[in-house]
Amino acid sequence: MNTPQELKYSKDHEWIRIEGNIAYIGITDFAQSELGDIVYVEMESLDEELNEGEVMGSIEAVKTVSDIFMPVSGTVIEINDKLESEPEIVNSDPYNNGWLAKIEISNPDEVNALLNADGYKKLIGAE
Amino acid sequence: MDTELISIALEAKHKELGAKMVPFAGYLMPLQYTSVVQEHKTVREGVGIFDVSHMGEFILKGSKALDLIQKISSNDATKLNVGSAQYSCMPNEKGGVVDDLIIYKLEEEEYLLVVNASNIEKDWNWIQSHNTENVEMIDRSNEISLFAVQGPLATKVLQQLTKVALADIPYYTFVIGEIAGIQNVIISATGYTGAGGFELYVPNTGAEQLWNAILDAGKEDNIQPIGLGARDTLRLEMGFCLYGNDIDDTTSPLEAGLGWITKFTKPFINSKALQQQKEEGVTRRLVGFEMIEKGIPRAGYQIYDEKDNLIGNVTSGSQSPMLEKGIGLGYVTISHTKADSSVFIQIRNKRVKAIVKKLPFIKK
Numbered sequence: 001m002n003t004p005q006e007l008k009y010s011k012d013h014e015w016i017r018i019e020g021n022i023a024y025i026g027i028t029d030f031a032q033s034e035l036g037d038i039v040y041v042e043m044e045s046l047d048e049e050l051n052e053g054e055v056m057g058s059i060e061a062v063k064t065v066s067d068i069f070m071p072v073s074g075t076v077i078e079i080n081d082k083l084e085s086e087p088e089i090v091n092s093d094p095y096n097n098g099w100l101a102k103i104e105i106s107n108p109d110e111v112n113a114l115l116n117a118d119g120y121k122k123l124i125g126a127e
Numbered sequence: 128m129d130t131e132l133i134s135i136a137l138e139a140k141h142k143e144l145g146a147k148m149v150p151f152a153g154y155l156m157p158l159q160y161t162s163v164v165q166e167h168k169t170v171r172e173g174v175g176i177f178d179v180s181h182m183g184e185f186i187l188k189g190s191k192a193l194d195l196i197q198k199i200s201s202n203d204a205t206k207l208n209v210g211s212a213q214y215s216c217m218p219n220e221k222g223g224v225v226d227d228l229i230i231y232k233l234e235e236e237e238y239l240l241v242v243n244a245s246n247i248e249k250d251w252n253w254i255q256s257h258n259t260e261n262v263e264m265i266d267r268s269n270e271i272s273l274f275a276v277q278g279p280l281a282t283k284v285l286q287q288l289t290k291v292a293l294a295d296i297p298y299y300t301f302v303i304g305e306i307a308g309i310q311n312v313i314i315s316a317t318g319y320t321g322a323g324g325f326e327l328y329v330p331n332t333g334a335e336q337l338w339n340a341i342l343d344a345g346k347e348d349n350i351q352p353i354g355l356g357a358r359d360t361l362r363l364e365m366g367f368c369l370y371g372n373d374i375d376d377t378t379s380p381l382e383a384g385l386g387w388i389t390k391f392t393k394p395f396i397n398s399k400a401l402q403q404q405k406e407e408g409v410t411r412r413l414v415g416f417e418m419i420e421k422g423i424p425r426a427g428y429q430i431y432d433e434k435d436n437l438i439g440n441v442t443s444g445s446q447s448p449m450l451e452k453g454i455g456l457g458y459v460t461i462s463h464t465k466a467d468s469s470v471f472i473q474i475r476n477k478r479v480k481a482i483v484k485k486l487p488f489i490k491k
Contacts, residue, residue, distance in 0.1 A: 036159065036162060036163055036356065037162050037163050037164040037165075037446075037448075039164075039423065039446040039451075040421060040422070040423060040446070058475070060422075060423045060446070062163045062164060062356070062360060062445055062446045062448070063163060063356055063359075063445065065423065065425060091162075
């Protein structure tokens with residue numbers, strides 16, 4: 001299971017790559033592996049301002065559907081259009097081409113509550 | 128649940144093959160080895176092997192065995208010859224179904240009943256409660272392993288392991304013979320995938336030898352182990368009912384489209400009420416539907432008509448790996464059961480358009 005050191009993680013199995021006040025969000029390798037074949041990514045929160053923990057979209061796998069939650073509060077400024085036609089990228093490349101959304105962080109303090117790679121590995125029992 | 132899970136004979140083997148193991152119906156079972164979609168396509172286009180040893184097996188024997196079966200089973204077991212099998216269900220007294228099952232006629236006065244793992248205890252008690260003539264019943268569920276070898280290349284792979292002429296075994300018949308050096312294996316031309324192939328009932332003592340031999344024999348045809356995930360998507364593409372989803376203690380076999388296994392040629396439990404239901408017509412029926420708009424139906428979602436009337440609910444749903452769109456089964460009021468009827472599936476906060484389809488979804 002791949003858990004890059006440079007990323008932050010939420011307890012809901014999302015990763016966050018912070019670049020200033022902008023953050024890319026995706027789901028972890030562990031999450032994609034648990035979901036199995038992803039066939040549909042629905043992100044309908046573009047331009048919405050959402051609080052940490054609010055649902056920003058959903059991921060449909062063959063066997064199950066899972067919500068995607070805002071790991072920190074902010075405004076969704078971009079969604080990954082590529083996933084419309086190729087949702088399986090989330091399985092094959094969850095940390096790069098399989099990113100889900102780009103948000104503008106509204107409360108930078110919330111970032112401190114996120115897990116680091118070691119904390120996340122502990123959460124999923126990979127350590 | 129803190130009840131102990133039952134181990135199937137090859138549990139360690141599946142773990143070694145990289146299976147994701149999950150509790151299912153009280154057994155620890157392989158859900159998937161690689162990916163559901165990939166395993167699904169392997170069965171449709173090549174050959175795969177499933178370990179479905181969780182299924183229950185009861186032997187009923189003696190001069191009164193047939194009478195007991197006729198009483199509990201909706202299909203007509205007098206039509207069975209030694210060497211043939213029959214799909215059926217056990218109606219309850221309230222209009223629903225205790226379980227669906229396959230009945231094999233092993234010998235003139237000996238039958239094998241194959242039931243769902245989740246219902247083994249319930250079925251056993253149900254049959255026993257109607258066993259007024261003391262028919263001998265033996266529960267062999269935890270002594271028998273069951274492998275389903277399914278797909279267009281199944282016969283080719285298995286023929287390397289046996290002298291039994293597999294191509295000569297018609298659908299829903301079986302031969303008891305030797306395969307991979309193991310005696311007394313029930314080689315049954317049945318399955319739950321619509322892809323063709325065989326189901327092999329083997330004593331646990333021979334299970335590993337048979338499993339390994341099949342994987343070896345199938346190497347050049349790229350045989351793969353297949354988990355319960357793909358088993359479910361495969362059966363759904365065929366529109367086969369799954370007990371607990373599409374049929375249960377409250378659904379009538381006639382509503383479920385199982386009229387073809389409900390034979391009023393003889394009395395059986397609740398046959399009078401079901402016959403009356405047949406004459407009066409059912410008010411709802413299980414249908415297949417395909418999503419027109421993007422979305423994946425799931426069991427429990429509600430179904431509406433174009434005028435916002437609630438007309439039913441989804442009982443099974445998934446993405447179809449072959450059609451690459453959402454498909455499902457659900458009960459809808461009789462006015463919306465015709466092919467091409469428009470229905471709307473409530474997927475979270477949206478009504479998503481679907482169309483009623485004639486089953487199976489995948490035509491051969």
